Amino acid sequence: MIDLLAGLLLLVGALFMFIAALGLVRMPDLMTRMHATTKSGVLGAGLMLLGVALYLAEAGVLARALAIIIFTMLTAPVAAHAIGRAGYFVGVPFWEGTVKDELKDHYDPDTHILASPKEEEGKG
Amino acid sequence: MRPEVALPILIPLLFGAVSLAFWRSQRVQRWLGVIGTGALLWSSIVLLDATRRDGYLIMHMGDWAGPFGIVLVSDLFGAIMVVLAAITGFATALYSLASVPRELEKFGYYPLMHLLLAGVCGAFLTGDIFNLYVWFEVLLVASFALLILGGERAQMEGAIKYVTLNLLSSVLFLSAVGLLYGLTGTLNMADIAWKLGQIDDEQAGLVTVISILFMVSFGIKAAAFPLFFWLPASYHTPQVAVSALFAGLLTKVGVYALFRVFTLIFTQEVEFTHTLLLWMAGLTMLTGVLGAAAQFEFRRILSFHIISQIGYMILGLALFTPLALVGGVFYIMHHIIVKANLFLVSGLVYRLRGSYELKELGGLYRDMPWVGILFLIPALSLAGLPPLSGFFAKFILIRAGLETGAWVAVGVALLVGLLTLYSMIKIWGEVFWKAAPAGESAPETVERRSERSRGRDLYFFYLPIAGLAVLTLIIGLSAQPIYVLAETAAGQLLDPAGYIEAVLGVRP
Amino acid sequence: MLLAVLSGFLLAFVAPWLARAAGRYSGWLLALLPAGLTFWFASFLPEVAAHGSILFEYPWVPGLDVGLTFYLDGLSLLFALLISGIGTFIVIYAGGYLADHPDLRRFYVVILAFMASMLGLVLSSNLIALFVFWELTSITSYLLIGFDHEDEKARKAALQGLIVTVGGGLALMAGFVLLAMAGGSYELAELLHEGDAIRDHALYLPLLLLILFGAFTKSAQVPFHFWLPNAMAAPTPVSAYLHSATMVKAGVYLLARLNPSLGGTDAWLLLLSLFGALTMFTGAVMAIRSTGVKRMLAYSTVMALGTLTLLIGLGTPTAAAAAVTFLLAHSLYKGALFLIAGILDHETGCKDFRDLGGLRGKLPVTAAVAALAALSLAGILPLFGFVAKELLFESVIGAPWIVVAPVTLLALASAVLIVAAAAVVGIRPYFGPTVPTPKHPHEAPPALLAGPVTLAALGLLFGLYPALAEHQILAAAARAVHGAPVELNLALWHGFNLPLLMSLVSLGLGLWVFSRWEFVRARFDRHLEPRERFGPERGYELFMEGIVRISDWQTRLLQNGYLRYYILTIVITLVALTGYTLLTRYPVVPTPNLAGIEIHLLAVALMTVLAALFAIITHSRLGAVALLGAVGFGVALVFILFSAPDVGITQVLVETLTVILLVLVIFRLPGMYALSRPRARYRDSGVAVALGGLLVWLLLLIQETRFFPSISAYFIENSQPLAHGRNIVNVILVDFRALDTLGEITVLALAAVGVYAMIKLRAEDRQK
């Protein structure tokens, strides 16, 4: 029974990874592609690891599986943030269906310092 | 368990490591440079002496029996090479005290030198083919770093070629080791030789194929034809002490490796492999010496001549008779000392006159005849004129060649000797005999020149040069003990069974 | 004996200091050694005359059959006496002649070393020792020819002499080795008795040619004669003398020495007598064409060397006798003449006969000595030269039928010309109207005159009492040359016979030529000058230029500076050699092994391959870096999927760090432009595919042909029990094979030092 659940977790995890990969291919622009990979990638890998931990049922395995999940959740968004930000700076185009961009004009092009809307207003 | 075998590796390693740790204090590094290479010299002589007495010296590193652990093996050939490396190292260390600019010392000159020597000695002493690769890499990367020390444009350009082609050679070597391991399942050279001795004749062909990979890889390292390109592209660019060290040692490691594997391991189809080597030897001799004829820069001439002399050494291996191997070993001994010394002399000339260009030099014999003598001894020895070391080296090879009936190779060797003399005399005529150029072509004024010929630092130039010159004379004038040494070494090389028995304790 | 031979070298070492101490008398002081040696050698005369030969043995490199064995017989003793005796006067002479020269002390060093080398050469019994001294004479003579080294002509002449003689020397060395192989020994003393074995050996002809090549170059035989007169161009007459009269005789000595071993064959006869005769005639022609004092003497020396070669080649007892007699006579008169040439130069500042005349009043002693020597040169009664010339004519007319006609004719013609030359030498400077000279001439000092006077006097003495020379030395020498006792019967007067007639003819014609000297020279010049372009000297020049040109061409072809061609050459060499070996040595076709294929393995393999392929076609640098990252992950996955966790982790980490490194570095690097032409790309892809294919082939062969199982079973079994570690790979790294790891981290540290130096130490900064 537990084996079955573990197998299921593994399969579902793999499917999420597949979705992430498909999203990477299918999504129209950088940002939306990152949505796919960041979330599904983390979730997929996490589920698969949980499946492994469940199946092998060893403390060591569980601990390592959890550590991997935590580390992934810690690092994946940071990477996404860094790339998204960099992509924004170098002007990677948004999908034409993008509704609005409130970030526009808030970056200082030289120092890469990001001002908040309030600051901008204060400056007038 | 013979600790002597490991000392020539561990001493320079330790001194290199400690020098690295003291990278802020150049004074300490200089002291360590001289003491370390001196200690290396001492340990190498102890090793040679012990090896001469006992035949083979074995050390199982970590106490793991061969073929499982790494076995250090000192046979006479290896021990001789270690002594030569130590001599060159010690001479260049002394020479460096005066010739290497202080700012280069800050950037690791001495540690690099120690570690280069460690790599070289490691290569000479290891009995393990993969460990040989590792030591090759150690000496190679040390040489990379020494080559670029200074950051001149020419150094960079030369280094790119040097690094790329040597990397190619290393990868080839590594690949060959991988394939050989797949075939024999072992890395210990004695074990490989022993196992390959048991295979059927039909399968020997596959071993021969693998041996070609080794031949090409070591051929690159030895700067043999047509694989030598990295050498003339780079050897004239670094500090001259570095050039001397390289000229004396690096290609010889390749030659050593060729000697080692083609006497110990790949002797299944000698008439095929060693015929290839014979071709390689002849063409190497010829291209090298011809390359030099068109050069008019001191160090470039010397660099091209390294190639042609590598040909002589390979000739000794290719002929594969006892006398030929004696000639090869003798030639290596002679060449290392003489070639390193010539580079040192070129540096002395530069120190005295500020140029390496023959056109800009002149008048040194008039002003400083003893410098002329210090040049003539190694130069004429290089050309194989008697009674200097190079004469006997050449004579043995020629005799071996004639006794084998290798007429063409002997003809080439003789012609090359003549052209070598031509090059050396060209240098002699331009640098020493010709009057110092005046006017535009003169790099410096008369006052500046006379100022240059003074200075206490000059002793550190003369000392190693004179020491090596004396060695050249000794090898020539009292060739008998050296000959006996080479003969014994060659005897061991031709007796793989003895090597295998010493390392593995089995008699094939 | 060893000390005697080597004493010259020892003295050479200390000569500069001794010379400094002795000041003006340095020449006299240093001459004590050669003088002493002369007497010492002379003390052997009776013993040699009685027993034939004495052998002295000192070991040197017994392993190579090289020993300092000295063989003293008539021939070597004659040479030894000439060398040390004349050497004595040369040293004295030099002390006077070069008294004000700044390099006098260096001159002593070289001349003494030269003398010692010559002694060693003629005394050595061991072929290799002989060769060693042979080469030493080449080097020391090089230093002597180039003594005025700041003069380019001197340097060129020195180089020419060196290249020709050393080139010949190398052939000689090969010849000696073959000779030893044929004769079974490196000792002349033994080879002299092995003549039959050597002549019958298959290697006889090659070894003969090689040895002759060596001897001919050294002894300036046609066509290698050109270097000798050039050697006169710059240096002092002293050294010039040594070259023309002593060193060059080394070749003749060798021929004479080996005559018993090699002679007596048709090849020997033809080669020596014809080349000798040709040289003799060429030397005579060139002598008469010359106007320079030293040059004319030098060519007359060439003529003498040809004569000697011819005589040795003839192989008759008379010829042997003639050879040794002529040798002695020539040494005496030529020595005197060269030293007189030096006096003329020293006193007048002129080096050309056309600038000299009427000096007999100013230089009476010189003139008298010159007359004696010239008479001997011309072969006129009652001088020793006459004795020699008679024997020469007797030898040529008694030559074997096959050569008799040409050698007789050439000998006669040469004699005519040499008589004329002798007249120029003996008459021209001293008689006739006085010609003004740059220097005001005085009679030369004793140091300069001692040599010429003694030598000329000896020429006269031996002429009057030829038996003196015969019994003391020449008989023994001739026996050594011929290999059997020879009846000499030297006498000034043999009665009227054919040789005398020839002498008279040559004398008459010679004097006629002298009277029309200018006319004869002009005729020769007109005929010969256009042909000199094709002469042997031109050959030498072409050879030297050719070397440089080939060198240039080869360097441009091979060392062309293009890294990619270097790589290409190396890889093509590798593929060709390995492929050839595969075809000829192991033509086995491996069978593919497709067992164990799984989808994910296949996917990983495919991704790795595709990533690598795309990395080479992409035009984006960072895209390529990212693709390299994919290759790295692919390789890591291969490691993981095939059970190598440690390697996998390492690969992942190294991959990450490599990308970081590339990104840090690439910031300053240029873009990836396609710079090559399509043809180059096709060619390179071809080579690349060939390399890849080769390795695939090898891998497949290895995979199906494992000779032995791996030794790693030992590690697997013993890792835990013996090395207390459960991660076998790590245990291998830190224990079983710790030395590898030590080397590996050394590499890493070295790379870091290198990178640090590269970045921090900038050439531009250093110059500031």
Add this chain to the structure above:
Amino acid sequence: MDTIMALVVGTLYATALYMMLRRSIIKLVIGLILLSNAANLLIFTAAGLTTGAPPLVPDGASAPVGAVADPLAQALILTAIVISFGVLAFAVVLIHRAYEIVKVDDMDQMKDTDT
């Protein structure tokens, strides 16, 4: 799978060489990196491929149960990886510095020092 891996290794060698033969200096870097990967993989393949059996001894045991992958080959590759990383780091920086000094990216223009 052995054959497939051999093909992968061969392709890596071929691509590496192709890149090293280009004139662009940066392609040389890429070629060198591919080359070292190729060599490591070659040793791995030549030593034999084993799935699912890493050379580890279970806790408490004295030797692994059943056959495991060749640990020696892995140790060699590990050493080789580290060495090639060091060498590559040096080479990459060298090329970077050479470009800074010589200011050409066309390798064909770096040929002044040879002759």
Add this chain to the structure above:
Amino acid sequence: MFLILQPLVYLILSVSLGLGFFRLVKGPTLPDRVVALELIASLTVGLIAAYTFFSGQTAFLDVALVLALTAFLTAIAFARYLEKGGQRDD
């Protein structure tokens, strides 16, 4: 027991790897490639998980652990390069 599961999971992951690789090659911008590389790293973790699951060899989880902690550095490095104004030839 997992007769179908094993090939199925491997198939899914393999196809995903192919898709990720496709984006890596296609781009069109550098950040796209970097994201693709990140996904390939994630897929490597997934493959390791699957491999551990089916082989029972837990040692490989350590590889995943290291990967999870360090793989994102690649992305950071690229991002930093872009932010520093490095040439973007995509």
Add this chain to the structure above:
Amino acid sequence: MIALTWNLLLALIWTALWGNLSGTNLLIGFIFGYLVLAFGLRDIPEFARYAARVPRLIRFFFYFIGELVKSNLKVAYDVLTPTHHMRPAVIAFPLEAKTDGEITIVANLISLTPGTLSLDVSRDRKVLYIHAMYFDGDEPTRQSLREFEQRVLEVMR
């Protein structure tokens, strides 16, 4: 912090009593220690907060997993269907989180949940710029984000 230290200390004492320092034993000791502390020292505010945080954390964990799955399904749907249903937008979200740690955790968790991706934080740390995939007007989007932030901060503070 004191509470956590105490808890760890109890766990160590537990293992010392058993004489067996294994991971499992330490975990058991930690759990028992937590229970003991939560029960025994619940009148001390410091310990009470500590005790209360754990259930909140667990609750948040499940909430977060739920959101993660939801967002994934949404993305999956969009990825798998041929047409795109999304309305992406970059919006400025005023933060309540104050410290660097809070902001980072909020931003990272936002990146992992419903169709949102944190792009950057303004210099004055007051505004987080977010790429939202399913933008349904300023207020609704900000509202759901604010709710999420609250839950995170609850656990953190």
Add this chain to the structure above:
Amino acid sequence: MKTQMNSLILRTTGHFLLPLLLIFSIFLLLRGHDEPGGGFIAGLVAAAAIALYLFSMGIKSARQVLWVDPRNLFGIGLTLAVLSGVPAIFYGQAFFTSQWWPIYLPPFGTLKLSTPLFFDIGVYLVVVGSVLTIVLTLAEAEG
């Protein structure tokens, strides 16, 4: 130009991840003899940690947090590695014969103090020192 990115998120993550990565690297170092890991891998992880610090907080912070100049590290590491092979000689054994000095620490079990461990620590230091020397030097040269 500065070597770090001006990002609060990255900075904070860096602060948090650094100790995590460092402790992880020590963990990998100490257990390498028994499980995957070892000096080399551990050293690379530590170097990666500092590299992350470099990217997120700049070269100065990275140097500060490292506390020693990485150039000292590889010299010391190499010395340690070489010296770890020497003690065997005092026991009359070959160089690099491993020596074991197990230390019993009652609650924790046995600490397997040994020359291979010192060797591995040497490896670790060399790796950290070398990689960081390369990375930091390059990063400095950029700006």
